[in-house]
Amino acid sequence: MFKSKKILALIMTVFMSMMLFAGCGSQEKKEVSEEKDKVEVNVFQFKVEIAKELEEAVLAYEKEHPNVKINIQTVGGGDDYGAALKAKFQSGSEPDIFNVGGPQDIKDWMNKLEDLSDQPWVDLALPGILEGATVDGKVFALPFNIEGYGFVYNKGIFEAAGIDPAKIVDYKSLEEAVKALDEKIKSGALKEKYPLLEAVFEYPAKETWVTGLHTSNAALGQEFSNSIEAFNAEKVSFKYGDGLKKLIDLQANYSSNKDQKQKLNAVDYTRQAEEGLAIERVAIIQQGNWVYGKIKGVDEKVANNLDILPMPIEGAKEDSIPVGVPMHWAVNKDSKDEVKAAAKDFLNWLYTSDTGKDYIVNKFYFIPPLKGFDNLEPKDPLGKAVKRYAEDGKTIPWVFMGYPTGWGMEILGNDIQKYLAGEYTWEELISDAKAQWEKMR
Known part of the structure; x- marks a missing residue:
């Protein structure tokens, strides 16, 4: 009787071990299967x-x-x-x-x-x-x-300087406002309220996507009707080349490096946005609604007091911003x-x-x-600004997506750097950019 119980117990132990082993194997297979899936x-x-x-x-x-x-x-x-x-x-x-x-x-x-x-x-x-x-x-x-971009500006600084942004509708009115603001900064009239404010603009010429793509699009976006037309174009004429020069010169001449413009070639996106507009060191930057998050990360109050001015090319459609x-x-x-x-x-x-x-x-x-997205309207001021321009029909297309591969950043962007450094005249810049477009196309 006693021996029979011992045998039964042994059988049960072996059986349970086998079941446990089988269970582990099954679990392992399951885990491997899940990992495989x-x-x-x-x-x-x-x-x-x-x-x-x-x-x-x-x-x-x-x-x-x-x-x-x-x-x-x-x-x-x-x-x-x-x-x-x-x-x-x-x-x-x-x-x-x-x-x-x-x-x-x-x-x-x-x-x-x-x-x-x-x-x-x-x-x-x-x-x-x-x-x-x-x-x-x-x-x-x-x-x-x-997205849309133009001249992102600090509304508080404009108000303190007595400048009405609603009156900036073309290149002439923009230039007048920039000169007036520059005078206020130089005179020290804004120093108490904006102690870090040193210049109207910060232009990041190091970022050839800003210069060679976005700045140039303000002009070429009015020479070509869309990116498909730009893509199919064998040549670029720079119909609004003079207007483009004025837009670049305005940003350079009223920047913190106006006396040594070659230094603009070392200014990057961070210096322009987070270390420029966000800390109220400058009043305007050429950027788009995507910059809101970066500014907010530094100073939410500043970010919520931003808006967008037109990016006018003289002689073309001047009261608009590029949207695409x-x-x-x-x-x-x-x-x-x-x-x-x-x-x-x-x-x-x-x-x-x-x-x-x-x-x-x-x-x-x-x-x-x-x-x-009907119930999800833009809540940030720059998103609202782009939507406002779009609804008012005050937009020009993004055509830089149709530029020859590398032309905007590697050719035109670099040529703009040479122009700012005094190595190229504007005429040399235009000549090289035209020739390279044809060659690369």
Whole structure:
């Protein structure tokens, strides 16, 4: 009897051990399976202003989609995103989601672009917003947002100087206001209220995307009707070249480096925005609504007291600002099918889900490129300003997305630096820029 119980106990022990071992094996298989099903999406993006907020949006998405892991790498601001993207692909570490500009970028990257025509957001696109990313009726990228830029200014400084911004509607009135403000700064009349204020402008010539793309677009955006026309143009005439010169000279001559303009070539985005406008060291900077978050990060009170003046090219449409799509999201067609599916789902979630839309408007401070954001109007003053210009029809198109690859930043931007340093005359700048356009096209 006793021996039988011992045998039974032994059998039970062995059985339980086998069951436990089997359970562990099953658990291990389950964990391996779950890990195997985990999809990883690598994103390589350029918008430094939303880097932190995009990471937060990713965490929100991953919480709803636990089988997806999204890695974000941001390269932009003072760095050349286009060059960095090429290097990324050449390294063999191809991103699954990356950014492309307009027609020229679409052409350059066509062999890597997934056709996104069947995505839910396509039918929600605002009229004309997909033109720069459409080829032969197929849509290859999702627009980031709608942005506008011009002369972002501190309303408080203008009020203290007795300048009415509503009267600045053309180049002449802008120049008069700048001269009046400069006199107030030089006389010390604003010193008590704005002790750090030293100049009207800060012009970051180191940032060739500011000069070679954005400043130039104020003129070329009136020579070409859209980025497609610029893309198809064999030549550039600089019809409004004199007006462009005046706009550049105005910013340089009334900057903190007016007596040594070559020093402007060392001024970067941070010096202009966070160490310039945000601390009220300067009153105006050439930037767009995307700069709100950077200024807010330094001084929210200053950020909420900003607005945008026109960016007038004399002899052209002078009471307007350039408005357009800054960049697009693209999906790498050579990524694995399950990765592409997750990449598309994330982008769709970001622009169509309630959570995603909240990030787009209230965290990224984007003006949406799609319908369906009716109850999410821009809350920041610069977003409101761009919307105001758009509603009033006071806009010119962004055509720099149609410039020959590298021409805006590497040719024109560098030529502007040479002009500021006294190495080029304006005529030499125009001559070189024209010749290089034809050669690169």
